[in-house]
Amino acid sequence: GAGVSQSPSNKVTEKGKDVELRCDPISGHTALYWYRQSLGQGLEFLIYFQGNSAPDKSGLPSDRFSAERTGGSVSTLTIQRTQQEDSAVYLCASRQGAAGNTIYFGEGSWLTVV
Amino acid sequence: DQQVKQNSPSLSVQEGRISILNCDYTNSMFDYFLWYKKYPAEGPTFLISISSIKDKNEDGRFTVFLNKSAKHLSLHIVPSQPGDSAVYFCAASWGAQKLVFGQGTRLTINP
Numbered sequence: 001g002a003g004v005s006q007s008p009s010n011k012v013t014e015k016g017k018d019v020e021l022r023c024d025p026i027s028g029h030t031a032l033y034w035y036r037q038s039l040g041q042g043l044e045f046l047i048y049f050q051g052n053s054a055p056d057k058s059g060l061p062s063d064r065f066s067a068e069r070t071g072g073s074v075s076t077l078t079i080q081r082t083q084q085e086d087s088a089v090y091l092c093a094s095r096q097g098a099a100g101n102t103i104y105f106g107e108g109s110w111l112t113v114v
Numbered sequence: 115d116q117q118v119k120q121n122s123p124s125l126s127v128q129e130g131r132i133s134i135l136n137c138d139y140t141n142s143m144f145d146y147f148l149w150y151k152k153y154p155a156e157g158p159t160f161l162i163s164i165s166s167i168k169d170k171n172e173d174g175r176f177t178v179f180l181n182k183s184a185k186h187l188s189l190h191i192v193p194s195q196p197g198d199s200a201v202y203f204c205a206a207s208w209g210a211q212k213l214v215f216g217q218g219t220r221l222t223i224n225p
Contacts, residue, residue, distance in 0.1 A: 035215070043215035045213070045214065048211075059212075091157055093157075102163060103213060105157035106157050107156060107157045110155075
């Protein structure tokens with residue numbers, strides 16, 4: 001597609017439930033990132049996939065968070081046993097090729113845990 | 115450890131004047147810097163970037179300055195327009211690494 005596509009755009013879930021957020025990067029982009037932004041906060045790095053290399057998971061806040069990228073394209077971010085502090089907008093971004101190229105963000109998935 | 119810092123959470127500028135957004139970083143390994151603009155309920159959009167081999171990059175009304183010795187970069191917008199009102203994030207990276215973002219500065223352009 002023309003841009004990074006994320007789904008769902010909005011999700012309200014009950015505390016304790018699992019959620020899955022999906023990201024379709026720009027076609028041909030080898031690097032994929034997940035960030036989140038909580039209310040009033042900056043952009044917090046979560047995880048980074050680059051080609052076939054092992055992902056950089058250093059930003060995942062707890063073991064309730066995991067992400068995978070199948071076939072080097074679509075990525076799914078999974079949050080298990082959601083907590084209220086997980087409420088945020090989860091942003092996916094992708095980049096073509098090597099470092100130094102711009103990364104492009106999707107519109108985000110707005111997660112509210114009630 | 116906040117490697118990229120935007121110390122001004124907000125900035126208010128009169129329409130037509132120059133807006134200057136500042137960003138400081140601590141990691142001397144950073145070699146690529148970007149500015150993103152974010153409207154409410156939208157994802158960040160790329161604005162302008164600069165490589166560490168340069169000290170200035172200009173694109174229309176937007177100019178980014180990089181001072182490596184001071185580990186400081188700034189974004190100048192001139193003339194400022196009402197549509198520039200948004201949150202601006204600076205970001206930095208090195209090699210094939212993740213982008214590290216600052217906390218953002220909310221810019222308000224007053225008519």
